[in-house]
Amino acid sequence: MYFPKQTKNELYRRLRVQLEHLKVPFTDDFVGTAAKSDYIIDAIFGFSFSGEVREPFPAVIRALAEGKVPVLAVDAPSSWNIEDGPPKDGPGKGYNPPALVSMTAPKPLIKWFQGRHFVGGRFVSHAIAEKYGFDVPPYQGSDQIVEIGSHGERL
Numbered sequence: 001m002y003f004p005k006q007t008k009n010e011l012y013r014r015l016r017v018q019l020e021h022l023k024v025p026f027t028d029d030f031v032g033t034a035a036k037s038d039y040i041i042d043a044i045f046g047f048s049f050s051g052e053v054r055e056p057f058p059a060v061i062r063a064l065a066e067g068k069v070p071v072l073a074v075d076a077p078s079s080w081n082i083e084d085g086p087p088k089d090g091p092g093k094g095y096n097p098p099a100l101v102s103m104t105a106p107k108p109l110i111k112w113f114q115g116r117h118f119v120g121g122r123f124v125s126h127a128i129a130e131k132y133g134f135d136v137p138p139y140q141g142s143d144q145i146v147e148i149g150s151h152g153e154r155l
């Protein structure tokens with residue numbers, strides 16, 4: 001777990017405590033640890049991301065973009081704008097990870113995404129989906145994710 005910046009958000013503080021109790025190892029060296037990893041989950045930036053990538057993240061985003069280790073991004077490849085998609089320059093230029101999982105519903109940036117796309121969030125009821133105007137994808141059996149194609153079809 002690379003978690004360089006503590007936020008005041010109580011949920012993230014609790015997440016850290018939970019991971020420590022589970023003995024999940026933490027690292028300050030993202031680039032070195034990433035190079036030795038089999039897989040990376042990118043859940044750094046989502047809705048809150050705006051502007052240029054600030055320290056200490058440029059090297060992290062560059063390593064994600066240029067590394068050979070496969071990445072699964074959560075909601076947004078970090079450095080992408082939720083509405084406008086991938087950055088035209090900066091450390092995230094050219095970053096298009098092989099897989100993305102959209103929590104609850106895909107975000108507008110999905111238009112630019114070229115890898116495998118999954119939707120997760122089976123906890124959303126049909127009533128809530130109807131209220132906010134999105135489709136609940138066809139989850140199979142007890143699956144918590146479903147793979148969705150570029151035209152919204154189940155794969």
Ligand SMILES: NC(=O)C1=CN([C@@H]2O[C@H](COP(=O)(O)OP(=O)(O)OC[C@H]3O[C@@H](n4cnc5c(N)ncnc54)[C@H](OP(=O)(O)O)[C@@H]3O)[C@@H](O)[C@H]2O)[C@H](O)CC1
Binds near residue numbers: 005009044045047057
């Ligand atoms: N937020 C949610 O409800 C959910 C988020 N999910 C996933 O979690 C990650 C992170 O999502 P995000 O919403 O972006 O999280 P935070 O509000 O904690 O913000 C993270 C930090 O981002 C920093 N930030 C913003 N812009 C920049 C920038 N240009 N350079 C560097 N750092 C930046 C911001 O720092 P500040 O200094 O501005 O405080 C925050 O600390 C993501 O993967 C989401 O998809 C879950 O999916 C569920 C719901």
